[in-house]
Amino acid sequence: MQTEISQxxxxxxxxxxxxxxxxxxxxxxxxxxxxxxENCEMKAGSLYYHFTSKDQILTEVxxxxxxxxxxxxxxxxxxxxxxxxxxxxxxxxxxxxLHALLENSSFTxxxxxxxxxxxxxxxxxxxxxxxxxxxxxEKFLIELKEAGHLHANVDPRSLRLMLIGAxxxxxxxxxxxxxxISELADRYTNILANGMLxxxxx
Amino acid sequence: MQTEISQxxxxxxxxxxxxxxxxxxxxxxxxxxxxxxENCEMKAGSLYYHFTSKDQILTEVxxxxxxxxxxxxxxxxxxxxxxxxxxxxxxxxxxxxLHALLENSSFTxxxxxxxxxxxxxxxxxxxxxxxxxxxxxEKFLIELKEAGHLHANVDPRSLRLMLIGAxxxxxxxxxxxxxxISELADRYTNILANGMLxxxxx
DNA sequence: GTCTATACCGGGATAGAC
DNA sequence: GTCTATCCCGGTATAGAC
Numbered sequence: 292m293q294t295e296i297s298q299x300x301x302x303x304x305x306x307x308x309x310x311x312x313x314x315x316x317x318x319x320x321x322x323x324x325x326x327x328x329e330n331c332e333m334k335a336g337s338l339y340y341h342f343t344s345k346d347q348i349l350t351e352v353x354x355x356x357x358x359x360x361x362x363x364x365x366x367x368x369x370x371x372x373x374x375x376x377x378x379x380x381x382x383x384x385x386x387x388x389l390h391a392l393l394e395n396s397s398f399t400x401x402x403x404x405x406x407x408x409x410x411x412x413x414x415x416x417x418x419x420x421x422x423x424x425x426x427x428x429e430k431f432l433i434e435l436k437e438a439g440h441l442h443a444n445v446d447p448r449s450l451r452l453m454l455i456g457a458x459x460x461x462x463x464x465x466x467x468x469x470x471x472i473s474e475l476a477d478r479y480t481n482i483l484a485n486g487m488l489x490x491x492x493x
Numbered sequence: 494m495q496t497e498i499s500q501x502x503x504x505x506x507x508x509x510x511x512x513x514x515x516x517x518x519x520x521x522x523x524x525x526x527x528x529x530x531e532n533c534e535m536k537a538g539s540l541y542y543h544f545t546s547k548d549q550i551l552t553e554v555x556x557x558x559x560x561x562x563x564x565x566x567x568x569x570x571x572x573x574x575x576x577x578x579x580x581x582x583x584x585x586x587x588x589x590x591l592h593a594l595l596e597n598s599s600f601t602x603x604x605x606x607x608x609x610x611x612x613x614x615x616x617x618x619x620x621x622x623x624x625x626x627x628x629x630x631e632k633f634l635i636e637l638k639e640a641g642h643l644h645a646n647v648d649p650r651s652l653r654l655m656l657i658g659a660x661x662x663x664x665x666x667x668x669x670x671x672x673x674i675s676e677l678a679d680r681y682t683n684i685l686a687n688g689m690l691x692x693x694x695x
Numbered sequence: 696g697t698c699t700a701t702a703c704c705g706g707g708a709t710a711g712a713c
Numbered sequence: 714g715t716c717t718a719t720c721c722c723g724g725t726a727t728a729g730a731c
Contacts, residue, residue: 320523456662486688492580
């Protein structure tokens with residue numbers, strides 16, 4: 292049984308966390324190896340013992356970012372009783388995504404912020420984990436549709452893109468020090484589920 | 494009457510358009526003065542005849558980005574007949590925002606992509622135009638609320654943040670060459686207005 | 696594993712010719 | 714108005730001491 296964490300692993304993690312935070316704040320090109328090193332109290336040259344290049348750090352940050360939010364939403368959707376209301380399942384998934392995005396780690400937020408600005412080859416290396424996460428939501432929404440919970444003219448794919456887009460955009464303005472993530476999740480769930488208008492419009 | 498466009502003005506516009514496009518694609522720090530110059534068939538030194546610094550170009554790009562989307566939405570909301578349905582006004586505003594964001598110019602999309610990553614002082618210099626645009630939406634949504642068109646538990650400010658966030662996020666995946674913006678606007682308007690679930694949930 | 700020192704390149708910006 | 718030439722800084726990455 293091997294549960295000790297080596298010094299190497301600790302340094303690796305510190306480097307990745309620092310990079311994620313800085314990428315999120317200043318963009319990929321706006322962050323230098325020197326600043327990443329400074330942020331974890333090392334010197335720039337030392338980073339190359341753990342990673343072969345800045346691109347490799349970036350690639351790992353992007354992958355971890357999706358894996359974390361995937362795990363959060365999968366957990367939120369897993370142990371729900373059979374008779375859970377559709378809106379409550381939705382609320383759990385929304386809440387899981389928002390927590391992963393807005394608190395704890397910067398990996399998910401770094402991914403959301405910089406994905407489209409990094410070199411295309413690196414975007415491609417992030418596609419597998421992205422598709423797996425998209426499939427998780429798609430499966431959930433298709434099940435709602437087939438159980439008759441969605442309006443007839445709502446397409447699961449379009450809905451997923453809008454929904455995740457709306458959640459990701461909270462990154463631009465929401466400050467977890469000033470507001471409760473659970474309340475945010477409730478408000479978003481309410482509007483997504485019931486809409487904003489009182490009259491039903493076709 | 495002075496309608497001629499001087500060579501100076503033409504060059505200025507080309508520089509700003511090139512910068513907007515490149516900022517949008519690669520982020521602020523990811524774009525060099527040399528690349529901006531190359532993109533409008535000039536040399537880097539020439540840019541400094543028109544602008545004193547890269548930051549000045551950035552500042553103008555950000556301001557123009559908001560001004561364009563503001564004008565588009567203001568136009569969409571202006572000449573509507575008095576008896577226009579709430580959902581139709583919403584559709585017009587949504588459509589105006591999406592057209593400004595996804596076609597024609599890169600100024601608005603550059604703003605959405607890079608705003609949070611630029612130096613704080615430059616974010617501050619963009620605040621006035623941003624607040625004016627936010628006020629346009631807020632006014633529209635408060636009028637809907639006071640006319641009794643919004644659900645009681647829907648707060649105009651939260652709604653605005655969610656709504657504009659959802660629209661801005663389309664930038665990450667929508668390709669105007671592959672889909673119709675008007676159809677996108679319809680789908681978003683429908684879900685925002687009526688929600689996704691058939692059952693009404695409180 | 697982390698350091699210092701350094702190579703080499705491309706960044707923003709300026710000066711002065713045309 | 715645009716060019717070329719150049720300055721100085723900070724970028725990524727490597728080599729070798731400790």
